[in-house]
Every structure is written in structure tokens, then in C-alpha cells.
């Protein structure tokens with residue numbers, strides 16, 4: 306039997322520098338991206354998705370991937386993750402010599418996979434497994450994400466059997482973990498609970514990571530449902546930045562501060578420092594020139610800090 310949730314700990318992954326910023330129209334300078342990485346580390350993040358190696362014409366915000374990697378500070382115990390979609394991206398990521406993990410992505414439906422990566426869903430699984438093999442050969446950890454695992458902007462509902470089968474296929478390539486991503490923010494907690502449970506059963510002992518967008522307000526509830534169902538790694542982005550081009554609307558990733566607040570109040574360890582995250586939120590809001598979607602950083606501290 307698994308321990309009660311109140312005595313569990315999860316691993317927190319900060320995805321703000323990549324997924325948070327990726328679709329921002331204003332180009333953020335490399336120095337600010339590196340400052341975001343530094344502040345995430347100062348707030349306790351041990352795994353940070355720092356950039357992606359994609360076509361800069363399609364994703365201009367990530368055009369400085371090499372410069373970002375060159376500027377990453379060496380910090381004991383901190384792993385940097387680079388997202389890659391194909392072999393060329395994996396070669397570029399490995400060549401930086403600065404990344405501890407490659408993140409491969411495949412997509413649950415043909416409609417989304419063709420729009421996003423110009424390949425079918427099956428082809429995206431083959432490509433992800435090839436990236437995992439490249440990472441292994443280069444002595445870098447490899448993990449894989451199943452995109453649109455809870456719903457597709459083109460095809461609508463996604464079959465849970467399909468997602469479980471993809472996870473089992475990816476598991477053959479021995480990733481350090483497999484993530485289920487609600488890329489367009491349509492999941493609900495009951496769906497999350499069922500699918501996470503099934504994938505945990507199918508691929509254990511490989512850990513399951515979850516990635517939620519708060520497009521329809523269900524993001525934080527989905528995080529809770531996923532942890533109860535056995536997910537042990539959670540993605541979040543500082544301030545809740547990170548819209549998806551296929552999901553118009555303001556909301557982005559679940560916010561790091563909101564996730565950490567919820568989990569700490571509920572007795573789940575994250576090793577993150579909430580006041581440092583809130584301070585980082587206020588810094589990032591200034592860089593972006595607007596209030597960020599995350600809610601905890603806009604509210605008074607609770608419980609009230611004790612005055613010395």
C-alpha cells in the first residue's frame with residue numbers, strides 16, 4: 306500500500322524558462338532567462354527545463370538556446386533539462402555539454418502530431434525513442450512526455466488506451482520518467498486520476514510526471530488528483546506563464562507558487578521555498594511588464610509570518 310498522501314514528497318520541476326516563456330510575444334533577453342534560472346535555484350528547484358532546441362523561425366523565443374546553456378551556473382545537485390523534438394535538436398542539445406537531461410516529446414493524436422511536429426502520432430513515438438537512445442549514448446539522462454494526453458485541439462477526446470499504449474512503448478527505451486501533459490488545459494481531476502493510475506500500473510517502477518495548464522481553471526485540482534493517483538514529479542512555471550498556440554486564452558502552466566502553496570499546506574514535501582518563489586514572481590512580473598496569472602503571489606502570506 307502507498308503511504309497516505311500527507312506523508313509523501315514530490316519532485317518539483319520548474320518549466321518557466323522554457324514552457325513559461327515559449328509563447329510570449331515579447332522576446333525576453335538571455336540575461337533575464339538566466340536570472341529566472343538563478344532565482345528558481347535560489348527557491349529550491351533541483352530540476353529546471355531551461356530551453357528547447359527547435360526551429361527558431363517557429364519559436365523565436367527559444368532562438369538563444371545555445372547562449373542560455375552557455376550561461377547556466379554550475380550548481381551541485383541541480384539538473385538542467387533541454388526539450389528536443391527531433392534528432393537534430395538532440396544533437397544540438399548534447400553539443401552544448403551543459404544539459405543533464407533531454408526531454409523528448411511525442412503526441413497522442415495524428416492531428417496534433419502533424420500540426421506540431423509534421424509526423425503521425427506513431428512516428429512521434431519512434432522519434433522520441435530515438436532521442437532517448439541518443440541521450441543514453443551521450444551519457445545524458447532521457448525522459449519523455451506524451452503531449453495532449455488528456456485531449457486534443459484537433460481531434461477532441463483522446464483514448465486512454467492509446468495513452469497507456471504509448472507509455473508502454475516509451476518505457477521500452479528506459480526513460481528516467483514519463484510525463485503526461487495536458488497541453489491545452491482540458492483535463493479534469495477524475496480523468497487525471499484514472500489515467501495516471503493506469504499509466505503508473507503499466508510502466509512502474511518508472512516514475513510518472515505530470516504537466517498541467519490552467520486554461521480552464523482545473524490545473525491545480527488536476528495536480529492534486531495526479532499525486533493521489535501516484536504521480537511523483539510535477540511540472541509548474543513561475544507565475545503561471547505559458548499559453549499554448551493551440552489553446553487561445555490567457556492562462557498558462559499551473560503556477561509554481563500556487564502548486565507549492567497547496568502541497569505544503571496539505572503536508573506534501575516539495576523542497577521548495579515559497580517566500581523565495583513569491584519574490585521571484587514579483588521580479589518576473591516586472592520583467593514581463595504585467596501581473597502574472599498565479600494567485601498566491603497576489604494574496605497576503607498565510608499563515609502570517611511571525612514577527613521577531
Ligand code: ZN
Nearest residue numbers: 324488516518
Ligand atoms: Zn506545457
